[in-house]
Structures are given as C-alpha cells and as structure tokens.
Amino acid sequence: MDAINTRADCAVADGPGDVVSIQEIVLRNRHSLESIEETRGNTATHPPNYFINGQQRQSTANSANLNYPPTLRLRSLQPDQPRTLPNGASTSCSAAVKSVACRIKYLSKISLLKRNPSGVIDGADPYSNIRDACAGRKVKRSSYTCSQGKAPGGTTCLDLKVLQYIYYLGTTSRYRVQVNAIAGACHSRRSKHYAGKAVDLQLFGSKATRRAQEKAFRAACSKRGGWSHGGTHVHCQIV
Numbered sequence: 001m002d003a004i005n006t007r008a009d010c011a012v013a014d015g016p017g018d019v020v021s022i023q024e025i026v027l028r029n030r031h032s033l034e035s036i037e038e039t040r041g042n043t044a045t046h047p048p049n050y051f052i053n054g055q056q057r058q059s060t061a062n063s064a065n066l067n068y069p070p071t072l073r074l075r076s077l078q079p080d081q082p083r084t085l086p087n088g089a090s091t092s093c094s095a096a097v098k099s100v101a102c103r104i105k106y107l108s109k110i111s112l113l114k115r116n117p118s119g120v121i122d123g124a125d126p127y128s129n130i131r132d133a134c135a136g137r138k139v140k141r142s143s144y145t146c147s148q149g150k151a152p153g154g155t156t157c158l159d160l161k162v163l164q165y166i167y168y169l170g171t172t173s174r175y176r177v178q179v180n181a182i183a184g185a186c187h188s189r190r191s192k193h194y195a196g197k198a199v200d201l202q203l204f205g206s207k208a209t210r211r212a213q214e215k216a217f218r219a220a221c222s223k224r225g226g227w228s229h230g231g232t233h234v235h236c237q238i239v
C-alpha cells in the first residue's frame with residue numbers, strides 16, 4: 001500500500017525568520033517580548049526566531065501577533081481545526097464533497113455504521129463522517145490504538161472520489177452496501193483512511209456470494225483508478 005503522510009498536508013508553513021543574536025538572547029532574559037521587538041526595529045515582514053526558557057521558537061506570525069502569548073499563538077495555528085466564519089459558516093471542505101455526502105446520507109440502499117467496527121463510539125464512524133461532510137464540515141478521525149497502529153485523531157475532509165465510489169455502488173450494485181469505515185477507526189500508520197481517501201465495505205452472505213461481491217466491489221474500485229484488497233471486507237482507496 002502506498003502511503004501518505006496525513007500530517008504533511010496539515011503542516012504549518014513557517015516563513016523565513018532571522019536568527020536572534022547572542023546579545024539579543026541576553027536582552028531577552030531581561031526584557032519582555034514587546035520591548036525586544038522595539039529594539040529590533042521593523043519586523044513586520046520577517047519576524048525573528050526567539051527563545052523562551054532557553055528553547056528556540058520560530059515565529060510564524062506578523063508583528064501584530066507577537067503581542068499574544070506564544071502558546072496561544074501556536075494553538076491558533078494548529079492544523080485541522082475547522083475554520084469558521086463570523087456567521088458560523090464552515091469553510092472547510094468543497095461543495096462537491098458536501099453534495100455527494102448528502103446523496104449518500106439519504107440513499108437508503110447504503111448502510112452507514114454508527115460505531116467503529118471495533119465497537120468504539122467516538123463520532124468518527126461512517127454515519128457521523130457522512131453527516132458532517134453533508135453539513136460541509138471536516139469529519140472526525142478516531143484516536144485509539146490497535147494492533148496496526150494508532151489512529152491520529154483530529155479531522156479531515158472526505159475525498160470526493162471515494163464518496164463518488166460509495167455512491168456509485170449504492171446506485172448500481174446488486175449487492176448490499178454497508179460502509180464500515182471511512183476516516184474513522186484504527187488502521188495502519190499511514191493509512192489513506194486518515195486522509196479521507198479510503199473506505200471499508202462489509203461483505204455479506206455465503207462464501208460464494210461474498211466472493212462475488214468482493215470481486216464486483218474491487219472491480220468498481222479499479223475502474224475508478226483505485227487500489228483495493230479483499231478478505232473480511234473490501235478496502236478501496238482512491239488517490
């Protein structure tokens with residue numbers, strides 16, 4: 001399985017910073033952050049790295065934000081926090097994702113588990129993922145450990161292609177469609193699930209029926225440019 005570093009997408013891009021001189025480190029121990037900035041002069045475009053309790057921190061903010069306590073400022077730059085406009089509208093995910101998620105939500109042919117296959121209930125189950133995506137929001141990932149690794153927590157947008165795949169199965173397949181996991185549950189460390197780009201689908205019936213269902217679901221995944229595996233369920237990822 002090829003991998004994705006889900007955190008890489010979320011990394012905060014730090015701007016270039018000047019390295020603070022030794023003299024300034026000494027000054028830093030004597031004066032407040034604000035007074036240091038005054039001695040440095042214009043820092044509006046390239047705020048410096050700075051030290052707190054001997055640890056170097058790299059500033060990512062403009063000079064106005066330097067008035068905030070560093071911990072507060074870093075907290076405000078945490079990835080995966082849904083950005084909310086003053087009127088409460090979310091700017092997180094695309095309108096196309098929202099649209100297909102709503103179609104899946106209201107398509108009775110598709111069953112969406114309301115808990116993770118592990119039994120954990122954490123709001124990252126397929127039903128919650130689709131409900132949140134239909135509302136235009138990022139969806140929750142789980143944050144528990146399993147034999148394969150540890151789910152990272154936080155949130156992600158669901159990917160349009162994997163949603164279109166689920167909807168396609170729900171509208172065309174002769175087999176029952178039950179979604180076991182999308183962004184939630186615990187998987188291998190770099191699983192595409194955590195980026196909202198994979199889905200797990202339940203297999204039903206006799207051994208022969210399950211085999212036929214697996215074949216059909218995997219073929220549909222391949223047809224859409226995805227990669228899949230079978231077994232106890234069908235996993236399809238489309239990147």
Ligand SMILES: [Zn+2]
Nearest residue numbers: 198199200235
């Ligand atoms: Zn999977």
